[in-house]
Amino acid sequence: MTGKKVVLLSCGSFNPPTNMHLRMFELARDHLQKLGFEVLLGLVSPVHDGYGKEGLLSATHRISMLKLALQDSDWIKLSDWESCQENHTRTAVVLKYHQNHINNIINNKLNDNVNEQDFPWFLNDLQSLPGAINNIQVKLLCGADLLESFGTPGLWANEDIEDIVGNHGLVVVTRENSNPHQFIYMSDVLTKYMTNIIVVNEWIRNDVSSTKIRRALKRNESVKYLIPDKVIDYIRRHEIFGWSNKNKYLLPPIPTQNNLLTPSPVDISMDSPSPTNLNCMSICNNNLFSSNRPASESYPPIDSNVNKNNILNSFKHPGQAVQIITDSFGDHKIVKNRQDAVKDNEVRAAGDQSTLKSSRSCTNFDKLDTRWSLQGSKSNDDLKGYKNCDENLIKFIFTKHGIQVISDIETIV
Numbered sequence: 001m002t003g004k005k006v007v008l009l010s011c012g013s014f015n016p017p018t019n020m021h022l023r024m025f026e027l028a029r030d031h032l033q034k035l036g037f038e039v040l041l042g043l044v045s046p047v048h049d050g051y052g053k054e055g056l057l058s059a060t061h062r063i064s065m066l067k068l069a070l071q072d073s074d075w076i077k078l079s080d081w082e083s084c085q086e087n088h089t090r091t092a093v094v095l096k097y098h099q100n101h102i103n104n105i106i107n108n109k110l111n112d113n114v115n116e117q118d119f120p121w122f123l124n125d126l127q128s129l130p131g132a133i134n135n136i137q138v139k140l141l142c143g144a145d146l147l148e149s150f151g152t153p154g155l156w157a158n159e160d161i162e163d164i165v166g167n168h169g170l171v172v173v174t175r176e177n178s179n180p181h182q183f184i185y186m187s188d189v190l191t192k193y194m195t196n197i198i199v200v201n202e203w204i205r206n207d208v209s210s211t212k213i214r215r216a217l218k219r220n221e222s223v224k225y226l227i228p229d230k231v232i233d234y235i236r237r238h239e240i241f242g243w244s245n246k247n248k249y250l251l252p253p254i255p256t257q258n259n260l261l262t263p264s265p266v267d268i269s270m271d272s273p274s275p276t277n278l279n280c281m282s283i284c285n286n287n288l289f290s291s292n293r294p295a296s297e298s299y300p301p302i303d304s305n306v307n308k309n310n311i312l313n314s315f316k317h318p319g320q321a322v323q324i325i326t327d328s329f330g331d332h333k334i335v336k337n338r339q340d341a342v343k344d345n346e347v348r349a350a351g352d353q354s355t356l357k358s359s360r361s362c363t364n365f366d367k368l369d370t371r372w373s374l375q376g377s378k379s380n381d382d383l384k385g386y387k388n389c390d391e392n393l394i395k396f397i398f399t400k401h402g403i404q405v406i407s408d409i410e411t412i413v
């Protein structure tokens, strides 16, 4: 085997091509060269549309994306033979075609009879090789999941598996949640030809898959650094894989320029707000208010009837944590800092924690119901409003901020 010249052929959907599809070739070439093989060429063979896999885009799109993806490689080429056939072609047949094709080139080259039209992707590479080439072996390059699919009943014919591993050979790149060595051990035919199966360990894990890319695109999430930029650009231009130029998850802009960044928990500093002129929001019983009050103005007391429905504050801390205090009536308000919260008479008056509604859960409702019915201070409608207020708080937090719950009564967003 040592010293043999090899062409690596990868069959798959490439729907869309990912960085890992390309990286597989690099990993395999490094490994094979260490074992003494000479890797002449990599070939990518996208499957025919008739393969019928769910969500499979037309070969036209997949080929266009592959061409873009392969622009940055000087040794991996596209072979569109498979996708141009009448229907799906079994992988063993695809391998045989390419092997015969290359054998013909070698023979024709030896006879000085090479037709350039017939060998667009291989001619130059082959012509640059020295003198006589005895044999070039086309090996199937695949991920461990494809190897393990040999075990799926009815998917592969036994004679095809034997042909692939016996006559061509397999180069298998390990993949998350796979165990190719064990799979080979468990299979008689794979064990029989195990010297023809080379397992390449992917030590620098990259678990990207076309499925995950499609999922992210459908959600309008970024796929940068996972697939080539040129492929991203193609997807955007053609609005494929459910990707839309209109971001489905962007909320309509709110009238106040509430551009607060979402802080990570480690960034949160309640003691160092950096005031700006941005407006903030305040929440009170089912109502979300924007604020234009100057930052210097003090807090309206939470429990004041006038202010309960009109709490407007203007604390302005972009990128800073915002603290929300919930009072005994279920009103939420954003406080400037901890000192303000402590100074706030109403909050202090409600010091008994059992009277403060939890912003984290509704588990205190029973207790509160009893308390209020005893006091007679809250009607059923009030309680309904109280629950709605909780929903408002949640809506507010999750649409405008991140969240960190610091206690039953305090939440950092």
Ligand SMILES: Nc1ncnc2c1ncn2[C@@H]1O[C@H](COP(=O)(O)OP(=O)(O)OP(=O)(O)O)[C@@H](O)[C@H]1O
Pocket (backbone or CB within 6 Å): 010, 011, 012, 013, 014, 015, 018, 020, 021, 024, 141, 142, 143, 144, 145, 146, 173, 174, 175, 176, 206, 207, 208, 209, 210, 211, 212
């Ligand atoms: N992260 C990966 N690690 C190892 N091999 C991979 C990886 N992603 C793809 N491959 C291999 O690339 C070849 C072609 O893959 P295919 O087009 O089926 O990609 P895929 O990402 O597995 O697709 P899908 O998620 O749509 O099933 C297969 O042999 C597959 O095992």
Ligand SMILES: NC(=O)c1ccc[n+]([C@@H]2O[C@H](COP(=O)(O)O)[C@@H](O)[C@H]2O)c1
Pocket (backbone or CB within 6 Å): 011, 012, 013, 014, 046, 047, 051, 053, 089, 090, 091, 092, 146, 155, 156, 157, 160
């Ligand atoms: N019997 C066969 O030859 C056979 C069966 C299943 C998959 N395949 C090939 O394996 C590849 C699998 O691609 P996916 O992982 O995208 O399904 C395709 O190229 C497909 O043609 C071949």
